[in-house]
Amino acid sequence: MRLAWNHKAAKYALATAAILAALMIFMPLRAGLSMALPANSSITARAAAGTIWDGHLAGIKIGQVAIGDMDLGLAFWPLWTGRAEFHFAPMENGTAQPMNGRIGTVMGGQYVRELNGSLPLDGVDARLPLSHLEMTEFSVAFDSGSCRRASGTVRLILKPGGLDALGLNNGFLGQAKCDQNALLLPLVSQSSNERADIRLLADGSYTAAITIQNDTPEIGPALSAAGFTPIAEGYRMIIKGRL
Numbered sequence: 001m002r003l004a005w006n007h008k009a010a011k012y013a014l015a016t017a018a019i020l021a022a023l024m025i026f027m028p029l030r031a032g033l034s035m036a037l038p039a040n041s042s043i044t045a046r047a048a049a050g051t052i053w054d055g056h057l058a059g060i061k062i063g064q065v066a067i068g069d070m071d072l073g074l075a076f077w078p079l080w081t082g083r084a085e086f087h088f089a090p091m092e093n094g095t096a097q098p099m100n101g102r103i104g105t106v107m108g109g110q111y112v113r114e115l116n117g118s119l120p121l122d123g124v125d126a127r128l129p130l131s132h133l134e135m136t137e138f139s140v141a142f143d144s145g146s147c148r149r150a151s152g153t154v155r156l157i158l159k160p161g162g163l164d165a166l167g168l169n170n171g172f173l174g175q176a177k178c179d180q181n182a183l184l185l186p187l188v189s190q191s192s193n194e195r196a197d198i199r200l201l202a203d204g205s206y207t208a209a210i211t212i213q214n215d216t217p218e219i220g221p222a223l224s225a226a227g228f229t230p231i232a233e234g235y236r237m238i239i240k241g242r243l
Contacts, residue, residue: 029055032074033086037105042204042243056091063204063243065120067099075102082106101138109143110202115152124241128210128226129159138176140183142202147178154185156196163226165219166212172196193234204243211236 032052046059099117138152
C-alpha cells in the first residue's frame with residue numbers, strides 16, 4: 001500500500017507541476033503584470049499582447065505621462081529570490097522614447113534599476129516648459145513605503161520657452177539619493193544659480209521646489225508670469241502633484 005500511495009502521490013505531484021509550468025510558460029502578459037504590480041500602481045497601458053516572457057505593451061502611461069510602446073519580459077533568475085522583475089525596452093518601430101531598464105516587485109516593495117534613457121514630462125505641470133528627464137544608470141528601491149536605495153545621474157531638460165533668458169540649455173543635473181522616506185533628485189544648473197529639488201514618495205506623490213537666484217530686473221516679469229514667487233535669494237516655485 002505504501003508503494004502504491006507513493007506512486008499515486010508522485011504522479012499527482014508531477015501532473016500538478018506540469019500544469020503550473022504550463023500556466024507560467026503561457027501566462028498572458030496582462031495577467032502577469034496584474035499579479036506583479038501593486039493594486040494602486042500608476043502604470044497603465046492601452047493594450048497588452050504576448051506572454052510574461054515575451055510581451056508587448058502599447059500606450060503606456062505613468063500617471064498622466066505618456067511613455068509609448070514597450071517590449072517587456074519576465075526575468076527568470078530573480079524569481080528564485082522572490083522577485084518578479086521585468087526588463088523593458090522600446091518596441092521596434094514603436095512610439096516610445098529611447099529608454100530601457102528593469103522594474104520589479106519584492107515582498108513589501110518595488111524597485112527600478114539600470115534605467116537608461118529619456119522620460120518625457122509632458123502633462124506633469126503646465127506652468128513650466130518641462131521637456132524630459134535624462135537618466136543614466138538610475139536605480140531606486142522602495143520598501144514598506146520608504147526609499148531604501150537610490151543612485152544614478154539625472155538631468156532635467158526644459159523646452160524652449162519663457163525661461164530662455166536664464167541660459168538653461170543644459171538643464172539641471174544631479175545624483176539621485178534617498179532622503180528620509182523619499183527619493184530626492186537635487187538638480188543644479190550649470191551656473192549653480194538655479195536648482196530643482198524633486199522629492200518623490202512611494203505612492204507617486206511628488207514635490208518640486210525650483211529656486212532661481214537672479215535679481216536681474218528684466219527677468220522678474222517673465223518669472224512672475226510663469227508662477228514664481230519672489231524670495232530673499234531670488235524666485236521660487238513649488239509644485240506638488242501625483243504621478
